[in-house]
Amino acid sequence: MNLQAICHIPKSNYAYPYxxxxxxxxxRTAKDDVDQVEIIHGIKYDWKNNERHVMKKILTDEFYDYYQYNIICEDSRIGYYFGLTKGEKKLYYTELGFADKFNDDFAYCYFFQYPYINKVDVHKEPSWVQEAIFYQIFVERFFNGDVKNSPPDLTPWDADPDPKSFYGGDLKGIIDKLDYLKDLGINGIYLTPIFQSPSNHKYDTVNYFEIDNYFGDKEVFGELVQRAHDRGIRIVLDAVFNHCSNLFEPFLDAVEKGRESKYWEWFFIEDYPVKMDPPNYKTFGHVAYMPKLNTANPELKEYLLSAIRYWTTEYNIDGWRLDVSDEIDHLFWRDFRRVVKEINEEAVIIGENWHNALPWLMGDQFDSVMNYQVTKLSQDFFARSEISARSFEKGLSSLLIRYPDQVNEAMLNLLDSHDTERFLYTCQGRKEKLKNAAAFLFGYIGMPCTYYGTEIGMTGNYDPGCRKGFDWNQEHWDMELYQYYKKLISIRKKEKALQYGDITFLSTDSLFVMKREYNKECIYILINQREDVADYNLPKSSFEYNYVKELLSESEWKLEQGTLRIQIPAFTAFYIKLAE
Ligand code: ARE
Structure with a gap:
């Protein structure tokens, strides 16, 4: 047995209340190493009634197997240890390490413990996340619904963007297109920032309490939220608290008055006079027009949280996406969560962490993060064909084991965004690759999020290329792609197995295979990413089924002698549903 590989950490992604x-x-054990893993668990103060259960192998990545057991407990003061078997060899794994024997009389000295599940510590996600289907809108480029509030010198809507160009997209434009979105089938919109700011992207806020004039006003925003809600669509806003604009009043005050300014401590300014080139204050990246905010400062913190309180309360929005969330202090985010959840327990909090975000996702800060790691894997597998189906599923397995199950259920999964190349661009225009990636995303655990225009075939390089105006001329749309997206969305909305189902990976050399199973219904997502036809024999199911249907093409199949051999054409995805 490979002891070095064995790992368990209490109060982490390895032991958490669901x-x-x-x-x-x-x-965790080494891959293909042990024959069986058992958990022996009991109530700490009543240890003699302990129970023994076999743990299920749930995931495998490059080097490790992962086992899981869910303890249902009325009394949550729990002690536990593990029993590992390999051939004749039996070993116990406790908090003190490995042993051949375990003396139950002294169990309390050895076992791992989960001391108590306090209700307030349980990471409770909003109840709707598993049914959520998001759509991201870069407001300036979606639709110009009110030409009266457009900036001067507009760039023609269909011209290629540069970092400074303005196109005139606004909030009224989103209202005008809500029926399009409703018809597409999405039920959540994430808007990039809408507060007052001189840039087209508005990540440099000048006033956290006002809507940008070029985007509209509070009345229009209220109308947008109301009309979206009327259509069952939730609205999530972007909170940019890592930095502000260099034209933010408090920063100007600090620039003018130096240490005498009551806002001096809101920033990290090294010296007076303040210099811009190069900046002698901390910034986002090396961007001088974005001074970094000192979120540990109590007055600034209260000011920012009051903005959150205002928009969440007055406009009844459904959550926040947090810009550069990994560079802001944890204490700030804990207070942020308290403020948001006190107003609306069902509001979602989505961080922008590109890397492992577990320290933010244990229940006291975010509900979710933008899943750029899935973006990266999808680019490698679907768009660039650089990794095999098995490598792709190993990558996904490593990601799933990083977080508690409720976090995986709430992750914002995306193929592209305003910060990446458009996925079709990464695919070098090969639409079938995008379709396969989308079929994966809408079948995967977490909230699928479509970046505006990806569904009609928009393409473009990294920022600013990925921020073109949405092309509303339907003659330019890739109608087949659009219909495919609509189909995927409608299936995701209908199928409980895709929303709530357990996930199992079963890829072969030639095929990516993912099974979602829920209450005697199961959907196999089979994706062929190769130039040849792939064969697949559906494995025996845990329940008897007679109903077999491929959901994307809506074709029904007959079972032959209880088994099913499926042929999947090159670069095609199947959703095979089995039911009783
Ligand atoms: C502007 C120009 C760009 C130019 C850039 C360079 O438009 O063409 O390349 O300046 O200075 C906003 C605007 C951008 C703007 C930027 C600076 O939207 O258009 O770029 O401000 O003025 C990292 C951060 C992550 C950040 C990404 C972009 O960790 O937080 O970089 N994303 C958010 C927003 C952005 C926004 C900002 C932050 C600033 O979503 O839209 O930019 O408010 C690895 C790293 C990550 C890194 C990631 C991407 O994974 O580990 O940390 O993300 O790559 O680079």
């Missing part, structure tokens, strides 16, 4: 009466325990 509900007040449900504790999830995971264990």
């Amino acid at each position: 509900k007040e009466n449900e504790l999830h325990i995971r264990l």
Whole structure:
């Protein structure tokens, strides 16, 4: 047995409460190493009634197998240890390490413990995340619904963007296109920033309490939220608190008065006079027009949180996406969560962390993060064909094991965004690759998010190329792609297995295979990313089924002698649904 590989960490992604009466325990071993893993668990103060259960192998990545067991408990003061078997060899794994024997009389000295599940510590996601289907809008480029509030010197809508160009997209434009979005089928919109700011992207806020004039006003915004809600669509706003604009009043005050300014401590200014080129204050990246905010300063913190309170309360919005969330202090985010959830427990909080975000996702800060790691894997597998189906699923497995199950259920999964190349661009225009990637995304656990225009075949390089005006001339749309997206969205909305189902990976050399299973219904997502036809024999199911349907083409199949051999054409995805 490879002991070095074995790992369990209490109060982490390896041991966390899923509900007040449900504790999830995971264990890592070396890949294909042990025959069986058991968990022995009991109530700490009543150890003699302990129970022994076999743990299920849930995931495998490049080097490790991962096992999980969910303890259902009325009394949550739990002790536990593991029993590992390999051939004749039996070993116990406790908090003190490995042993051949375990003396139950002294169990309390050895076992791992989960001392108590306090209800307030349970990471509770909004109840709707598993049914959410998001759409991201870069406001300046979606639709110009009110030409009266457009900036001067507009760039023609169909011209290629440069970092400074203005096109006139606004909030009224989104209202005008809500029926388009409703018809597409999405039920959540994430808007890039809408508060007053001199740039087209508005990530440099000048006033956190006002809507940008070129985007509209509070009345229009209120109308947008109301009309979206009327259509069952939620609205998530972008909170940019890592930095502000260099034209933000408090920064101007600090520039003018130096240390005498009551806002001096809101920033990280090294010296007076303040210099811009190069800046002698901390910034986002090396961007002088974005001075970094000192979110540990109590007055600034209260000011920013009051803005959050204002928009969440007055406009009844459904959540926040947090810009550069990984560079802001954790204490700020804990207070932020308290403020948001006190107003609306069902509001979602989505961080912008491109890397492992576990320290933000244990229940006291974010509900979710933008899943750029899935973006990267999807680019490698679907768009660039650089990795195999098996490598892709190993990559996904590593990501799934990083976080508690409720976090995986709430991750914002995306193929592209305003900060990446458009996925079709990465695919070098090969639409079938984008379609396969979308079929994966809408079948995967978490909230699928479509970047505006990806569904009609928009393409473009990294920022600013990915921020072109949405092309509303339907003659230019890739109608087949658009219909495919609509189909995927409608299936995702209908199928409980895709929203709530357990996930299992079963890829072969030639095929990516992912199974989602929920209450005697199961959907196999089979994706052929190769130039040849791929064969697949559906494995025996845990339940008897007679109903077999491929959901994307809506064709029904007959079982032959209880089995099904499927041929998947090159660069095609199938959603095979089995039911009783
Ligand atoms: C502007 C120009 C660009 C130019 C850039 C360079 O438009 O063409 O390349 O300046 O200075 C906003 C605007 C951008 C603007 C930028 C600076 O939207 O258009 O770029 O401000 O003025 C990292 C951060 C992550 C950040 C990305 C972009 O960690 O937080 O970089 N994303 C957010 C927003 C952006 C926004 C800002 C932050 C600033 O979503 O839109 O930019 O408010 C790895 C790293 C990550 C890194 C990632 C991408 O994974 O580990 O940390 O993300 O790559 O580079």
